[in-house]
Amino acid sequence: SQKIEQNSEALNIQEGKTATLTCNYxxxxxxxxxxxxxxxxRGPVFLLLIRENEKEKRKERLKVTFDTTLKQSLxxxxxxxxxxxxxxxxxxxxxxxxxxxxxxxxxxxxxx
Amino acid sequence: EAGVVQxxxxxxxxxxxxxxxxxxxxxxxxxxxxxxxxxxxxxxxLIRYENEEAVDDxxxxxxxxxxxxxxxxxxxxxxxxxxxxxxxxxxxxxxxRHSYNEQFFGPGTRLTVL
Numbered sequence: 008s009q010k011i012e013q014n015s016e017a018l019n020i021q022e023g024k025t026a027t028l029t030c031n032y033x034x035x036x037x038x039x040x041x042x043x044x045x046x047x048x049r050g051p052v053f054l055l056l057i058r059e060n061e062k063e064k065r066k067e068r069l070k071v072t073f074d075t076t077l078k079q080s081l082x083x084x085x086x087x088x089x090x091x092x093x094x095x096x097x098x099x100x101x102x103x104x105x106x107x108x109x110x111x112x113x114x115x116x117x118x119x
Numbered sequence: 120e121a122g123v124v125q126x127x128x129x130x131x132x133x134x135x136x137x138x139x140x141x142x143x144x145x146x147x148x149x150x151x152x153x154x155x156x157x158x159x160x161x162x163x164x165l166i167r168y169e170n171e172e173a174v175d176d177x178x179x180x181x182x183x184x185x186x187x188x189x190x191x192x193x194x195x196x197x198x199x200x201x202x203x204x205x206x207x208x209x210x211x212x213x214x215x216r217h218s219y220n221e222q223f224f225g226p227g228t229r230l231t232v233l
Contacts, residue, residue: 011161041221050123050210050224051162096161107152109161 009035011110013097019116022089028082028113030097038102040073040080045094045112054095055082087117121145123225125211131231137199140228144192144213151188152222153196154210162210168194198230206232 012031020026030040039058043051057064057073057080064071070083084091094112124143132138144151149170154162165184167175170191179186183202188194198205208229212222 048226050212050227051222052224053221056221098161107164107167109154109163111159111161 009033009108011035011097011099011108013095013110014113015111017114017116019118020087022087022117022119024087026084026087026091026115026117028095028115030080030082030110032078032099035078035099035108036075036101037099039100040071041098041100042069042071042080042082043096043098043109045096051096084115089117089119092116123211123213123223125209125225125228127228128226129229129231131233132201133233134203135200137197138201138230139198140196140209140211140230142194142196142211142225144194144211145223148213148215148223149191150214150216151194152212152214153186153194154212156208156210156227158207165196201230201232203232206230 010033014029039056041056042054044054045051055064055066055069055071057071059075068085072081092115094114096109096112098109100107123145126141130138151168153165155165156162164178166173166179166186168188171188184198186196208227210224210227212224214222
């Protein structure tokens with residue numbers, strides 16, 4: 008069955024360092040992958056989308072890579088700040104968008 | 120621009136009671152989604168609408184769940200009767216055209232079934 012795995016353990020890093028979150032998937036061939044941020048008590052907020060034919064996407068301090076051979080996406084936050092503390096979700100969809108699957112998320116904590 | 124509006128924000132009911140959630144998507148968004156999110160998990164798609172048509176309801180437990188999107192704008196998700204396992208956050212999202220566009224989520228309704 009289709010499966011998405013994100014770092015199950017919370018990630019704690021020092022302010023200013025680069026945070027790297029992982030999204031692995033099996034039994035799926037997504038056309039695109041999205042990353043969302045979710046704060047407690049709120050709905051997810053879209054951050055970035057990367058398509059299967061793109062290797063890397065950047066937006067300000069955020070960078071996403073997509074390796075369809077490894078079936079993996081990496082999400083990087085450079086120069087991390089305490090305000091970046093949240094849960095980060097990856098979501099996959101096929102080209103027809105008939106299957107939309109979210110990972111369980113990784114909780115990121117940035118300590119001052 | 121107003122975001123996705125959901126109500127109520129919280130709902131506590133006893134098992135076997137009915138419950139309904141309401142969603143008003145962003146104006147002009149044709150696609151509307153209902154998700155269920157359990158604690159510590161990612162959102163799970165229940166149903167997706169393109170305008171007023173339900174194009175993907177394969178994950179909706181149809182014995183007790185129902186949804187409608189009249190006139191292709193607001194949507195209502197209903198559970199009848201509710202079970203203890205239905206306790207979760209119910210999220211509504213909308214997107215401009217197709218789901219490869221970013222989805223805009225509402226704040227969710229936290230349902231507790233006692």
